[in-house]
Amino acid sequence: MSDKLFQVVKPGLMTTIQDLGRTGYQEYGVVVAGAMDDYALQIANLLVGNSRGEAALEVTMMGPTLKVMKDAVIAITGGNLSPRVNGQPVAMWKSIAVKEGQLIEFGQPLEGIRAYISVAGGFGLPEVMGSKSTYLKAKIGGLNGRALEKEDVLYAGGDTQAVIGRSLHYDEIPKYKKELTVRVILGPHQDAFTEESIQTFLHSAYEITQQSDRMGYRLKGPELTHKTTADIISEAIPLGGIQVPANGQPIILMADRQTTGGYTRIATVISVDLPLLAQAVPGTVIRFEEISMNEAHEINRRKEKLLGILEKII
Incomplete structure (x- = not known):
């Protein structure tokens, strides 16, 4: 089995695994699902060296608390939900290193409503009809077809040549307005x-x-x-x-x-x-x-x- 990557200390309001969706099955009544903000998802993946469509965590409004179980490179994009590592604010739209034992946390939503957490190498989860995306109503994809819960463990997907400090130019970062x-x-x-x-x-x-x-x-x-x-x-x-x-x-x-x-x-x-x-x-x-x-x-x-x-x- 792959190495343990994150343990869920607090699940947040709704945190799910999403990629670019389950395409090609609508004629059979299967919903596409996938990331609500596909731009933020794709950029998050590129920043850590993944393919654009790799699965990441979609965090809604109130973020989770994740304990890092293995050194990793992550990026957080999308809505600014005040991300922190071990209590210290961290940059968004940039690849950063996290160390075993640290806590990834979120605070007050400042701009936008959904953040995306990618990890170099992705998450070790099975695909359902070509996608890891969670569709809650049908209970398929992601982690047992549901949102994250306390004590859940997420496993590493694989290794990739991640570069720490990759960032998106300011002009390409979206501005989320009212x-x-x-x-x-x-x-x-x-x-x-x-x-x-x-x-x-x-x-x-x-x-x-x-x-x-x-x-x-x-x-x-x-x-x-x-x-x-x-x-x-x-x-x-x-x-x-x-x-x-x-x-x-x-x-x-x-x-x-x-x-x-x-x-x-x-x-x-x-x-x-x-x-x-x-x-x-x-x-x-x-x-x-x-x-x-x-x-x-x-x-x-x-x-x-x-x-x-x-x-x-x-």
């Missing part, structure tokens, strides 16, 4: 809405409510009106799809979304903006900006080019 402009592509069901509702959607502010989680963000704002009904024949749902049920309040579908849905979708959030959305806390104000499919593809190409460059140089 007001967001999220770019969307209208459709596929915009014809189901009145023209007035489409303009309302694009020119109004919506607030993320407390009824939001990894499955979806329920929004509160001006009501959107359907021409006839909110219901459609159930069809596949993309990440970032914005459903509008009969009450006229949008729901943005996130990592743990169901595979199909029977409500009209007024728009889809572009993939590059989803990481910022993933870090938004309840009460965050969102405005939507329409862009074209070609613009979305170009923005995504720039993101992939950046990640490709970082893969080679950090």
